Amino acid sequence: MNRTNEEQEKAIAYYDKISGIYDYISNCYYKKSRDYAIKELGIKKGQTILNLPCGTGVNFKFFQRKLYNSGLIIGIDLSNGMLDQAKRKTKKNEWTNVDLILENATKIDQKWLEQYSEKKGQVKIDAVFCDLGLSGLPDWRNIIDNMISILNPNGRIVILDWYLDKPSLRGKFVKWIGKGEVDRPIWQYLKTKVSDFKVDDSFNRGGVFVASGTKKNKNTKYNYGIFS
Ligand SMILES: C[S@@+](CC[C@H](N)C(=O)[O-])C[C@H]1O[C@@H](n2cnc3c(N)ncnc32)[C@H](O)[C@@H]1O
Structure with a gap:
Protein backbone atom coordinates (compact mmCIF):
# COMPACT_ATOMS: atom_id res chain seq x y z
CA MET A 1 0.00 0.00 0.00
CA ASN A 2 1.98 3.01 -1.24
CA ARG A 3 1.10 6.56 -0.40
CA THR A 4 1.28 9.06 -3.20
CA ASN A 5 3.80 11.89 -3.13
CA GLU A 6 0.93 14.32 -2.86
CA GLU A 7 -0.43 12.57 0.26
CA GLN A 8 3.06 12.55 1.77
CA GLU A 9 3.56 16.24 1.11
CA LYS A 10 0.19 17.02 2.66
CA ALA A 11 1.03 14.92 5.73
CA ILE A 12 4.36 16.72 6.21
CA ALA A 13 2.74 20.15 5.77
CA TYR A 14 0.16 19.08 8.37
CA TYR A 15 2.85 18.01 10.86
CA ASP A 16 4.76 21.25 10.25
CA LYS A 17 1.60 23.12 11.16
CA ILE A 18 0.68 21.21 14.33
CA SER A 19 4.27 20.77 15.59
CA GLY A 20 3.83 23.44 18.30
CA ILE A 21 0.90 21.63 19.97
CA TYR A 22 1.79 18.03 19.08
CA ASP A 23 3.29 17.13 22.48
CA TYR A 24 0.13 18.03 24.41
CA ILE A 25 -1.88 15.45 22.47
CA SER A 26 0.83 12.84 22.33
CA ASN A 27 1.86 13.00 26.00
CA CYS A 28 -1.68 12.42 27.23
CA TYR A 29 -2.89 9.90 24.70
CA TYR A 30 0.09 7.58 24.36
CA LYS A 31 1.59 7.72 27.86
CA LYS A 44 21.62 0.46 28.23
CA LYS A 45 24.07 3.27 28.92
CA GLY A 46 26.29 4.06 25.94
CA GLN A 47 24.01 2.54 23.30
CA THR A 48 22.87 4.01 19.99
CA ILE A 49 19.11 4.41 19.49
CA LEU A 50 17.51 5.30 16.16
CA ASN A 51 14.08 6.92 16.42
CA LEU A 52 12.17 6.93 13.13
CA PRO A 53 10.22 9.13 12.78
CA CYS A 54 11.32 11.10 15.85
CA GLY A 55 8.79 13.93 15.44
CA THR A 56 9.23 16.50 18.21
CA GLY A 57 11.55 14.23 20.19
CA VAL A 58 8.92 13.22 22.77
CA ASN A 59 10.90 10.05 23.49
CA PHE A 60 14.27 11.62 24.10
CA LYS A 61 13.79 12.36 27.81
CA PHE A 62 12.82 8.70 28.33
CA PHE A 63 15.86 7.47 26.38
CA GLN A 64 18.05 9.77 28.48
CA ARG A 65 16.81 8.15 31.70
CA ALA A 86 13.14 18.32 18.87
CA LYS A 87 16.06 20.74 18.43
CA ARG A 88 14.51 23.10 20.98
CA LYS A 89 14.23 20.28 23.57
CA THR A 90 17.79 19.13 22.88
CA LYS A 91 19.19 22.62 23.36
CA LYS A 92 17.11 23.36 26.46
CA ASN A 93 18.24 20.13 28.14
CA GLU A 94 21.85 20.52 26.97
CA TRP A 95 21.83 17.02 25.51
CA THR A 96 25.03 16.42 23.60
CA ASN A 97 24.25 12.92 22.34
CA VAL A 98 21.38 13.80 19.97
CA ASP A 99 21.74 13.96 16.19
CA LEU A 100 18.66 15.24 14.34
CA ILE A 101 18.37 14.55 10.63
CA LEU A 102 15.86 15.81 8.09
CA GLU A 103 15.39 12.79 5.85
CA GLN A 115 27.60 6.92 4.65
CA TYR A 116 26.64 8.12 8.11
CA SER A 117 29.45 6.04 9.64
CA GLU A 118 31.94 7.52 7.15
CA LYS A 119 31.07 10.95 8.49
CA LYS A 120 30.75 10.14 12.19
CA GLY A 121 33.04 7.16 12.77
CA GLN A 122 31.60 3.67 12.87
CA VAL A 123 28.04 3.72 14.17
CA LYS A 124 26.26 0.56 15.33
CA ILE A 125 22.54 0.70 15.98
CA ASP A 126 21.50 -1.10 19.17
CA ALA A 127 17.80 -0.31 19.05
CA VAL A 128 15.25 1.14 16.66
CA PHE A 129 12.01 2.73 17.79
CA CYS A 130 9.30 3.39 15.18
CA ASP A 131 6.45 5.12 16.97
CA LEU A 132 3.31 6.29 15.20
CA GLY A 133 5.16 6.37 11.92
CA LEU A 134 4.69 3.18 9.94
CA SER A 135 0.93 3.71 9.68
CA GLY A 136 1.65 6.84 7.67
CA LEU A 137 4.92 6.10 5.91
CA PRO A 138 5.18 4.90 2.32
CA ASP A 139 6.65 1.41 1.69
CA TRP A 162 -2.45 1.80 15.50
CA TYR A 163 -4.19 -1.33 14.33
CA LEU A 164 -7.95 -1.57 13.89
CA ASP A 165 -8.96 -4.47 11.68
CA LYS A 166 -12.56 -3.34 11.15
CA PRO A 167 -13.53 -0.05 9.51
CA SER A 168 -15.18 2.15 12.15
CA LEU A 169 -15.92 5.77 12.93
CA ARG A 170 -13.04 5.70 15.40
CA GLY A 171 -10.73 4.38 12.67
CA LYS A 172 -11.78 7.20 10.34
CA PHE A 173 -11.13 9.77 13.06
CA VAL A 174 -7.66 8.39 13.87
CA LYS A 175 -6.86 8.34 10.15
CA TRP A 176 -7.93 11.94 9.79
CA ILE A 177 -6.04 13.21 12.85
CA GLY A 178 -2.89 11.13 12.29
CA LYS A 179 -2.79 11.24 8.48
CA GLY A 180 -2.05 7.53 8.32
CA GLU A 181 -3.78 4.20 7.79
CA VAL A 182 -5.09 2.21 10.74
CA ASP A 183 -5.43 -1.22 9.16
CA ARG A 184 -1.90 -2.04 8.09
CA PRO A 185 -0.79 -5.46 9.40
CA ILE A 186 2.39 -3.95 10.83
CA TRP A 187 2.93 -6.14 13.88
CA GLN A 188 1.88 -9.20 11.90
CA TYR A 189 4.67 -8.43 9.42
CA LEU A 190 7.23 -7.77 12.15
CA LYS A 191 6.36 -11.14 13.68
CA THR A 192 7.70 -12.92 10.59
CA LYS A 193 10.99 -11.01 10.67
CA VAL A 194 12.37 -11.12 14.22
CA SER A 195 13.00 -13.47 17.09
CA ASP A 196 11.59 -13.00 20.62
CA PHE A 197 8.52 -11.42 19.03
CA LYS A 198 6.02 -9.97 21.47
CA VAL A 199 2.93 -7.83 20.98
CA ASP A 200 0.60 -6.12 23.42
CA ASP A 201 -2.40 -4.75 21.55
CA SER A 202 -4.44 -3.70 24.56
CA PHE A 203 -3.56 0.02 24.64
CA ASN A 204 -6.17 2.73 24.00
CA ARG A 205 -9.08 0.28 24.12
CA GLY A 206 -7.39 -2.14 21.80
CA GLY A 207 -6.53 0.39 19.09
CA VAL A 208 -2.84 0.85 19.82
CA PHE A 209 -0.22 -1.90 19.93
CA VAL A 210 3.39 -2.18 20.96
CA ALA A 211 5.31 -4.93 19.17
CA SER A 212 8.92 -5.82 19.71
CA GLY A 213 11.55 -8.27 18.66
CA THR A 214 15.24 -9.00 18.44
CA LYS A 215 17.23 -9.13 15.23
CA LYS A 216 17.58 -12.77 14.23
CA ASN A 217 21.02 -14.21 14.09
CA LYS A 218 22.23 -17.70 13.28
CA ASN A 219 22.29 -18.75 16.93
CA THR A 220 18.91 -17.33 17.94
CA LYS A 221 16.09 -19.71 18.78
CA TYR A 222 12.62 -18.71 17.58
CA ASN A 223 10.16 -17.63 20.21
CA TYR A 224 6.87 -16.09 19.08
CA GLY A 225 4.57 -14.91 21.85
CA ILE A 226 1.41 -12.85 21.88
CA PHE A 227 0.15 -10.93 24.91
CA SER A 228 -3.13 -9.27 24.23
C1 LIG B 1 2.32 10.92 14.42
S1 LIG B 1 3.90 11.65 14.20
C2 LIG B 1 4.90 10.61 15.24
C3 LIG B 1 6.12 11.30 15.77
C4 LIG B 1 6.82 10.58 16.92
N1 LIG B 1 7.36 9.32 16.50
C5 LIG B 1 5.89 10.40 18.09
O1 LIG B 1 5.49 9.27 18.40
O2 LIG B 1 5.53 11.41 18.70
C6 LIG B 1 4.36 11.12 12.56
C7 LIG B 1 5.67 11.72 12.12
O3 LIG B 1 6.05 11.10 10.89
C8 LIG B 1 6.77 12.06 10.12
N2 LIG B 1 6.84 11.60 8.73
C9 LIG B 1 5.83 11.42 7.86
N3 LIG B 1 6.29 10.94 6.70
C10 LIG B 1 7.63 10.78 6.83
C11 LIG B 1 8.66 10.29 5.99
N4 LIG B 1 8.41 9.85 4.76
N5 LIG B 1 9.93 10.25 6.47
C12 LIG B 1 10.21 10.69 7.74
N6 LIG B 1 9.25 11.16 8.57
C13 LIG B 1 7.98 11.20 8.14
C14 LIG B 1 5.97 13.33 10.36
O4 LIG B 1 6.70 14.47 10.04
C15 LIG B 1 5.65 13.20 11.85
O5 LIG B 1 6.64 13.84 12.63
Whole structure:
Protein backbone atom coordinates (compact mmCIF):
# COMPACT_ATOMS: atom_id res chain seq x y z
CA MET A 1 0.00 0.00 0.00
CA ASN A 2 1.98 3.01 -1.24
CA ARG A 3 1.10 6.56 -0.40
CA THR A 4 1.28 9.06 -3.20
CA ASN A 5 3.80 11.89 -3.13
CA GLU A 6 0.93 14.32 -2.86
CA GLU A 7 -0.43 12.57 0.26
CA GLN A 8 3.06 12.55 1.77
CA GLU A 9 3.56 16.24 1.11
CA LYS A 10 0.19 17.02 2.66
CA ALA A 11 1.03 14.92 5.73
CA ILE A 12 4.36 16.72 6.21
CA ALA A 13 2.74 20.15 5.77
CA TYR A 14 0.16 19.08 8.37
CA TYR A 15 2.85 18.01 10.86
CA ASP A 16 4.76 21.25 10.25
CA LYS A 17 1.60 23.12 11.16
CA ILE A 18 0.68 21.21 14.33
CA SER A 19 4.27 20.77 15.59
CA GLY A 20 3.83 23.44 18.30
CA ILE A 21 0.90 21.63 19.97
CA TYR A 22 1.79 18.03 19.08
CA ASP A 23 3.29 17.13 22.48
CA TYR A 24 0.13 18.03 24.41
CA ILE A 25 -1.88 15.45 22.47
CA SER A 26 0.83 12.84 22.33
CA ASN A 27 1.86 13.00 26.00
CA CYS A 28 -1.68 12.42 27.23
CA TYR A 29 -2.89 9.90 24.70
CA TYR A 30 0.09 7.58 24.36
CA LYS A 31 1.59 7.72 27.86
CA LYS A 32 0.98 4.06 28.80
CA SER A 33 1.96 2.59 25.45
CA ARG A 34 5.06 4.78 25.23
CA ASP A 35 6.22 3.84 28.74
CA TYR A 36 5.82 0.17 27.87
CA ALA A 37 7.50 0.52 24.47
CA ILE A 38 10.53 2.25 25.93
CA LYS A 39 10.98 -0.55 28.46
CA GLU A 40 10.86 -3.04 25.59
CA LEU A 41 13.77 -1.27 23.89
CA GLY A 42 15.98 -2.47 26.76
CA ILE A 43 18.26 0.56 26.47
CA LYS A 44 21.62 0.46 28.23
CA LYS A 45 24.07 3.27 28.92
CA GLY A 46 26.29 4.06 25.94
CA GLN A 47 24.01 2.54 23.30
CA THR A 48 22.87 4.01 19.99
CA ILE A 49 19.11 4.41 19.49
CA LEU A 50 17.51 5.30 16.16
CA ASN A 51 14.08 6.92 16.42
CA LEU A 52 12.17 6.93 13.13
CA PRO A 53 10.22 9.13 12.78
CA CYS A 54 11.32 11.10 15.85
CA GLY A 55 8.79 13.93 15.44
CA THR A 56 9.23 16.50 18.21
CA GLY A 57 11.55 14.23 20.19
CA VAL A 58 8.92 13.22 22.77
CA ASN A 59 10.90 10.05 23.49
CA PHE A 60 14.27 11.62 24.10
CA LYS A 61 13.79 12.36 27.81
CA PHE A 62 12.82 8.70 28.33
CA PHE A 63 15.86 7.47 26.38
CA GLN A 64 18.05 9.77 28.48
CA ARG A 65 16.81 8.15 31.70
CA LYS A 66 18.82 5.13 30.57
CA LEU A 67 21.56 6.81 28.54
CA TYR A 68 22.40 9.73 30.88
CA ASN A 69 23.55 11.73 27.85
CA SER A 70 25.89 8.89 26.78
CA GLY A 71 25.80 6.93 23.52
CA LEU A 72 23.84 8.40 20.64
CA ILE A 73 20.21 9.21 19.81
CA ILE A 74 19.62 9.55 16.07
CA GLY A 75 16.30 11.22 15.36
CA ILE A 76 15.01 11.24 11.80
CA ASP A 77 11.95 13.03 10.46
CA LEU A 78 10.81 14.74 7.29
CA SER A 79 9.03 17.66 8.94
CA ASN A 80 11.13 20.73 9.66
CA GLY A 81 8.50 21.94 12.12
CA MET A 82 8.60 18.71 14.15
CA LEU A 83 12.41 18.63 14.06
CA ASP A 84 12.59 22.25 15.24
CA GLN A 85 10.69 21.20 18.37
CA ALA A 86 13.14 18.32 18.87
CA LYS A 87 16.06 20.74 18.43
CA ARG A 88 14.51 23.10 20.98
CA LYS A 89 14.23 20.28 23.57
CA THR A 90 17.79 19.13 22.88
CA LYS A 91 19.19 22.62 23.36
CA LYS A 92 17.11 23.36 26.46
CA ASN A 93 18.24 20.13 28.14
CA GLU A 94 21.85 20.52 26.97
CA TRP A 95 21.83 17.02 25.51
CA THR A 96 25.03 16.42 23.60
CA ASN A 97 24.25 12.92 22.34
CA VAL A 98 21.38 13.80 19.97
CA ASP A 99 21.74 13.96 16.19
CA LEU A 100 18.66 15.24 14.34
CA ILE A 101 18.37 14.55 10.63
CA LEU A 102 15.86 15.81 8.09
CA GLU A 103 15.39 12.79 5.85
CA ASN A 104 12.76 10.60 4.26
CA ALA A 105 12.30 7.35 6.22
CA THR A 106 12.45 5.43 2.92
CA LYS A 107 16.11 6.46 2.54
CA ILE A 108 17.30 4.94 5.82
CA ASP A 109 19.01 1.69 4.93
CA GLN A 110 22.40 -0.01 5.08
CA LYS A 111 23.86 2.33 2.48
CA TRP A 112 22.68 5.31 4.51
CA LEU A 113 24.30 3.84 7.65
CA GLU A 114 27.59 3.30 5.79
CA GLN A 115 27.60 6.92 4.65
CA TYR A 116 26.64 8.12 8.11
CA SER A 117 29.45 6.04 9.64
CA GLU A 118 31.94 7.52 7.15
CA LYS A 119 31.07 10.95 8.49
CA LYS A 120 30.75 10.14 12.19
CA GLY A 121 33.04 7.16 12.77
CA GLN A 122 31.60 3.67 12.87
CA VAL A 123 28.04 3.72 14.17
CA LYS A 124 26.26 0.56 15.33
CA ILE A 125 22.54 0.70 15.98
CA ASP A 126 21.50 -1.10 19.17
CA ALA A 127 17.80 -0.31 19.05
CA VAL A 128 15.25 1.14 16.66
CA PHE A 129 12.01 2.73 17.79
CA CYS A 130 9.30 3.39 15.18
CA ASP A 131 6.45 5.12 16.97
CA LEU A 132 3.31 6.29 15.20
CA GLY A 133 5.16 6.37 11.92
CA LEU A 134 4.69 3.18 9.94
CA SER A 135 0.93 3.71 9.68
CA GLY A 136 1.65 6.84 7.67
CA LEU A 137 4.92 6.10 5.91
CA PRO A 138 5.18 4.90 2.32
CA ASP A 139 6.65 1.41 1.69
CA TRP A 140 6.27 0.48 5.35
CA ARG A 141 7.25 -3.18 4.87
CA ASN A 142 10.47 -2.10 3.20
CA ILE A 143 11.13 0.33 6.04
CA ILE A 144 10.76 -2.49 8.60
CA ASP A 145 13.17 -4.64 6.55
CA ASN A 146 15.66 -1.77 6.38
CA MET A 147 15.41 -1.08 10.11
CA ILE A 148 16.17 -4.70 10.90
CA SER A 149 19.03 -4.75 8.39
CA ILE A 150 20.78 -1.78 10.04
CA LEU A 151 20.46 -3.22 13.55
CA ASN A 152 23.37 -4.78 15.38
CA PRO A 153 23.13 -8.55 15.88
CA ASN A 154 20.70 -9.02 18.80
CA GLY A 155 19.56 -5.40 18.39
CA ARG A 156 16.01 -4.53 19.40
CA ILE A 157 13.20 -3.16 17.27
CA VAL A 158 10.07 -1.76 18.86
CA ILE A 159 7.02 -0.47 17.01
CA LEU A 160 4.16 1.50 18.56
CA ASP A 161 1.23 2.16 16.27
CA TRP A 162 -2.45 1.80 15.50
CA TYR A 163 -4.19 -1.33 14.33
CA LEU A 164 -7.95 -1.57 13.89
CA ASP A 165 -8.96 -4.47 11.68
CA LYS A 166 -12.56 -3.34 11.15
CA PRO A 167 -13.53 -0.05 9.51
CA SER A 168 -15.18 2.15 12.15
CA LEU A 169 -15.92 5.77 12.93
CA ARG A 170 -13.04 5.70 15.40
CA GLY A 171 -10.73 4.38 12.67
CA LYS A 172 -11.78 7.20 10.34
CA PHE A 173 -11.13 9.77 13.06
CA VAL A 174 -7.66 8.39 13.87
CA LYS A 175 -6.86 8.34 10.15
CA TRP A 176 -7.93 11.94 9.79
CA ILE A 177 -6.04 13.21 12.85
CA GLY A 178 -2.89 11.13 12.29
CA LYS A 179 -2.79 11.24 8.48
CA GLY A 180 -2.05 7.53 8.32
CA GLU A 181 -3.78 4.20 7.79
CA VAL A 182 -5.09 2.21 10.74
CA ASP A 183 -5.43 -1.22 9.16
CA ARG A 184 -1.90 -2.04 8.09
CA PRO A 185 -0.79 -5.46 9.40
CA ILE A 186 2.39 -3.95 10.83
CA TRP A 187 2.93 -6.14 13.88
CA GLN A 188 1.88 -9.20 11.90
CA TYR A 189 4.67 -8.43 9.42
CA LEU A 190 7.23 -7.77 12.15
CA LYS A 191 6.36 -11.14 13.68
CA THR A 192 7.70 -12.92 10.59
CA LYS A 193 10.99 -11.01 10.67
CA VAL A 194 12.37 -11.12 14.22
CA SER A 195 13.00 -13.47 17.09
CA ASP A 196 11.59 -13.00 20.62
CA PHE A 197 8.52 -11.42 19.03
CA LYS A 198 6.02 -9.97 21.47
CA VAL A 199 2.93 -7.83 20.98
CA ASP A 200 0.60 -6.12 23.42
CA ASP A 201 -2.40 -4.75 21.55
CA SER A 202 -4.44 -3.70 24.56
CA PHE A 203 -3.56 0.02 24.64
CA ASN A 204 -6.17 2.73 24.00
CA ARG A 205 -9.08 0.28 24.12
CA GLY A 206 -7.39 -2.14 21.80
CA GLY A 207 -6.53 0.39 19.09
CA VAL A 208 -2.84 0.85 19.82
CA PHE A 209 -0.22 -1.90 19.93
CA VAL A 210 3.39 -2.18 20.96
CA ALA A 211 5.31 -4.93 19.17
CA SER A 212 8.92 -5.82 19.71
CA GLY A 213 11.55 -8.27 18.66
CA THR A 214 15.24 -9.00 18.44
CA LYS A 215 17.23 -9.13 15.23
CA LYS A 216 17.58 -12.77 14.23
CA ASN A 217 21.02 -14.21 14.09
CA LYS A 218 22.23 -17.70 13.28
CA ASN A 219 22.29 -18.75 16.93
CA THR A 220 18.91 -17.33 17.94
CA LYS A 221 16.09 -19.71 18.78
CA TYR A 222 12.62 -18.71 17.58
CA ASN A 223 10.16 -17.63 20.21
CA TYR A 224 6.87 -16.09 19.08
CA GLY A 225 4.57 -14.91 21.85
CA ILE A 226 1.41 -12.85 21.88
CA PHE A 227 0.15 -10.93 24.91
CA SER A 228 -3.13 -9.27 24.23
C1 LIG B 1 2.32 10.92 14.42
S1 LIG B 1 3.90 11.65 14.20
C2 LIG B 1 4.90 10.61 15.24
C3 LIG B 1 6.12 11.30 15.77
C4 LIG B 1 6.82 10.58 16.92
N1 LIG B 1 7.36 9.32 16.50
C5 LIG B 1 5.89 10.40 18.09
O1 LIG B 1 5.49 9.27 18.40
O2 LIG B 1 5.53 11.41 18.70
C6 LIG B 1 4.36 11.12 12.56
C7 LIG B 1 5.67 11.72 12.12
O3 LIG B 1 6.05 11.10 10.89
C8 LIG B 1 6.77 12.06 10.12
N2 LIG B 1 6.84 11.60 8.73
C9 LIG B 1 5.83 11.42 7.86
N3 LIG B 1 6.29 10.94 6.70
C10 LIG B 1 7.63 10.78 6.83
C11 LIG B 1 8.66 10.29 5.99
N4 LIG B 1 8.41 9.85 4.76
N5 LIG B 1 9.93 10.25 6.47
C12 LIG B 1 10.21 10.69 7.74
N6 LIG B 1 9.25 11.16 8.57
C13 LIG B 1 7.98 11.20 8.14
C14 LIG B 1 5.97 13.33 10.36
O4 LIG B 1 6.70 14.47 10.04
C15 LIG B 1 5.65 13.20 11.85
O5 LIG B 1 6.64 13.84 12.63
